[in-house]
Amino acid sequence: MFAVPENTVISAVRTAPQQPTKIVREVAADRSRWAHLLRYDPVERWAALVERTATYEVWLMGWLPGQHTDLHDHGGAEGAFTVVSGALSERVARRGQPGEVLHVVRTGQSRVFGPDYVHQVANEGTDPAVSIHVFGPTRAPMVPYRLDPVDGPVQS
Numbered sequence: 001m002f003a004v005p006e007n008t009v010i011s012a013v014r015t016a017p018q019q020p021t022k023i024v025r026e027v028a029a030d031r032s033r034w035a036h037l038l039r040y041d042p043v044e045r046w047a048a049l050v051e052r053t054a055t056y057e058v059w060l061m062g063w064l065p066g067q068h069t070d071l072h073d074h075g076g077a078e079g080a081f082t083v084v085s086g087a088l089s090e091r092v093a094r095r096g097q098p099g100e101v102l103h104v105v106r107t108g109q110s111r112v113f114g115p116d117y118v119h120q121v122a123n124e125g126t127d128p129a130v131s132i133h134v135f136g137p138t139r140a141p142m143v144p145y146r147l148d149p150v151d152g153p154v155q156s
């Protein structure tokens with residue numbers, strides 16, 4: 001008999017999606033599921049719920065040039081996003097570490113995030129961008145952060 005370390009066993013009560021990148025890519029590839037929901041709002045980034053299950057939500061987002069989020073986490077949610085048109089700039093901040101890491105996420109590329117993930121996302125290009133996001137178990141309200149020069153992201 002041997003002991004199984006606790007952190008190697010998936011909890012039966014886990015409610016986050018098991019394969020968020022697979023989910024966003026499948027939804028992104030089937031435009032009939034979301035194209036009719038797409039809008040561009042000149043005031044703020046557009047977001048529309050595509051589908052909701054017991055363990056995750058899929059959201060469509062439309063980004064005009066210059067539109068962006070502030071630095072945030074997802075209130076304990078985890079998930080992934082993929083860009084289906086244009087490009088998004090993602091700045092990831094890690095707790096206890098100064099600075100941010102920039103990822104340019106282009107059409108067809110995806111990023112995955114855990115429950116402690118802090119980032120800021122922007123359309124810094126000259127064309128609109130479209131992205132599909134999965135949040136598990138739900139798209140909780142974004143928790144705002146500021147970037148401390150020594151400690152990295154700190155809740156604001």
Ligand SMILES: [Fe+2]
Nearest residue numbers: 072073074119
């Ligand atoms: Fe986010």
